[in-house]
Amino acid sequence: MEKQSTQIDEKIVKGRYRHFKGNEYEVIYIGRHSETLETMVIYRPLYGDGAIWVRPAAMWNEEITRNGKTQKRFEYIGKA
Secondary structure, three states: OHHHHHHHHHHOOOEEEEEOOOOEEEEEEEEEOOOOOOEEEEEEEOOOOOOOEEEEHHHHHOEEEEOOEEEEOEEEEEOO
């Protein structure tokens, strides 16, 4: 499991991302869950109140299919 987590870490870099629904987010840190050691993405939306959110890295990197189109959930668009 640790090897997989490391590979996930390498795919996620700090910076701006666009969610498949169109909103933009900033990845601030990559962290680990204190109990499971699961890799987590710490991020904030670049709209609204800018609250801090956490999402499992595996979910951040996954591809989703919507309306017959497969795409990344979040796509890197550049440095913040």
